[in-house]
Amino acid sequence: MAKSMHTICLIDAPPQLVDAFRMTGSTILTLAASPLPFFDLPKALEEHDCTPDLVLQVERLGVRSLLTGLDAVDCPLLFWCIDPHLNGHWHDSYARLFDLVCSTQKAWIPKIAGRGARDVRWLPWFGQEQEWMPWEEREHGLTFVGRITDQRPARKWMVEFLQERAAAFNPAIRDAVPFPKMMELYRNSRIIPNESIFGEVNFRLFEGASCGCMVLGQTIGSEQEELFEPGREMDTYSHIAELGEKLALYLSNDRLTRTMAKAAHARVRAEHLPEHRMQRIVDYAKNANRNRATGGEAAKWTALSVCSLWEAGQFASSVKEVLDLLDGVEKDGEVAAATLRVQAMAEMHPLLKTNTRALLAAKQYETVPELNLAASMAALRVDHFDGAKAFWYRHLEASEKRAAPPNDRKTLLTLWATDLQRRGMLVRPGFNFDPARHLPMTAAECLLAILADEPEDIPTLRMLDTILQPVMGTEQARVGFLSILTLHQRDEWRLALEIALANLRSYRLESGLEELQVAHEIARRQGQENAFLRVLKGRDPSGLLIRKITQKTS
Template structure:
């Protein structure tokens, strides 16, 4: 028996014949049916909550497995899972963008699957107990010969101000494909997109935050040569680089390879065919369905039940409400948190709830309730050893203009963590910098995917603390330098770094290393002409200072193909 008197289940005890799928693609449903399963497919959206136990009772369906696939549209949280006597699985499709709420939500499931291998340890760190890598899948699509295809290259994706690197890449494609047939489309249905891919030879690909995305599988399914960003081992485990797809590290390498492949239709045909064969051999919905059933049969009952389930549902809803990705009000999120009946004696959980309340109150913009919550935490020393409470309380105090209280939370944190030489925060900017450095040391550099607005949200990562500082002092050079140093190792953030580095180089015009960093960031973000101009300027500055050798060594670190040095010339 599990908690709250609900029946449990043991490993290997289930014959998975009746599957309840929530927000699943139709191809995955069809795959389970092909395997002999009876499938009940439910759409959770557009309502923010789906009472699954009630829905199953109404349908008269007793599942052997429940699986929710994260929707890329309106989100829906499933309730009532704790009353079911079967494994429950969550498939996180965009963990690189939604990990800030996935960790709490995963507590409601026995097993969490992630399309991104890199997100597996992150989800575990955020509370998911059993997390496994389950990449997305391709499709058994037709694949005409390349000689019969109308388009030499095609790109489908939204071009928005929020993703300037994508616009820069499209400009590069338009320049390089002059004289060739290039299709750039937005807003296509899935069917129309696949029709276009079947009529194209080359699919240039770009990720958002260094993730292995759908476009790789979709293009490969249609027998296209996908030319993707170099993302490392995870991507190369799925498809063989140089045989089933190819990669680029910057705009120059993309430019060179695109030129080569446009002139070699036989090569693109061979590589596209190999990619499609890999999809059919390893990456279809049927392959994923088999793996899901295999894992589900051995799933161990570990999900939250009873009051714990209510708690994690409330924490998930609060995180999503703060991020603006669920259709509930701040009042409803706060009511759910208040209804958890959380005992202050359970320190870790109470701290999570306290932080969530402050963050939702900040989004709600009602300073009175936020001040009351903050004062209560500070007055009685509640959760004094919680890094999360001390950070959130400090940020709430800054929002309220109460610097002394903000510092008091910092000093509580210093004492609890035993920090030596903590620094003396004599201004809000100094305090934000101290918190940023502390968060960075603890590995909380970014809240990936969270659309942080310093006027609305309380900072919860090192980068957010620095962005809050820059909101008041947009050209504070030490902060810009620190921010760039934190962002530099992270994938997919070159377009953001271009802005910060541009400001720095305007103020420090003789710093060739800064100019080089700007050039490399620009080229990784597909700003070809600007990046090459900046690269030439960096070399000129280095030469004027007798730093030719140092420049060459620094360039080599960021020039994986050697093409940047070759393009730069003597």
């Protein structure tokens, strides 16, 4: 593969990154693949008389576009996943079409590589070169810009909290602002509170730091800390009580806030500008191997990418077009599973019944977990319970596991959920699962299929909460499940503690502290106060919540 990088093709790349590549003196061809669903890359290169040394496609966050004809391109092919925390359900298939795949989220690299992509590397987002705005000239003590909708109640509660706590500091809260106006607003602000969707390192962190603001973001672990040092270049909070404490500190301590904002501004200039990402892309490409799928394999992964996007409502193809794509590639267990999922969504019930029976009779793909799961769920969809059980037994035999035999639909779904939980297949973030349309493919989805018929089934609710507890961004949903559980099990302090913490992480301060007090009282009545305090300390290492309840009871 070519190692020199004199001619570079950038597809759907942001202008700042394009400018960084142009500054190197290389010949740059920019192409806009989106909004075409399929973009014939060799044809476009021929039209522009371009023979590139590197091709980079950047994920477009609007209408998705899939590149085709990649076999014919003789240079390193890179794809940059921008929102893997929302789109990992199709990135893992599309990744197979490239030599090297980059992810803005380090934590999502295993998911992107989950279907066999050989080379997936971390490439965080970037900031911008922005002049330092004098601190004393900044009008807003606090600014938040982001979508505020009924679909994200936790963010609405956060914004209400910010407006109340920063009322004396001329806060600016904006819902929809064009990018240049947003950056102008940030340059005129001191503190930027940050909130993410699923615990991802988001654009707001880089944008706020670029403008010399002190970003106060959620605690999301070492990935964020590698980019900006907490306590020096930004700060973090684990729940709304801690957010309140730190807001009070930074709003009233201008010197400290300015010092940290300056450090963040300098860090962006030193490490997080478009030219830094450009250089890393070039370095990655220079040692990339030829890992892309070719021929029939490429057709397969294109079809599976389309299928995943279509299931999620992100690809404007008809059912026939999707099924024709799947039918046009060599059959294997993954293709068969995808076909069943599409047929289920299209309510092709007679065909589902025929196909599941044929798979059983021919003993096809017996050792493919994805196929056994999809076929078991498809058989349930057409009320063929014996067939659904048979696929479960096939899976057990292939995985050399044992389990009690399922006697009904709920038991079977619970068994699958347990198995999927063991394999780490908990949720599909960004995928709006509908039990009436989609076949369950994760542990949480199997349980949601049960709850669609029995919304207050206690064992299912408890298991679902256990599955979602480690998944950041599901706190608001957990509050709903836990509210039902606590109605039925009022004397369980661990449940009361969970709903308290979920409320606090959903930006509900009063409800969270009230529930925390309830949990404490229950534990005290049962002689388990020490156990309660140990658990709370483990879940809130700052010790703030223990101090809160101690103040209440003293």
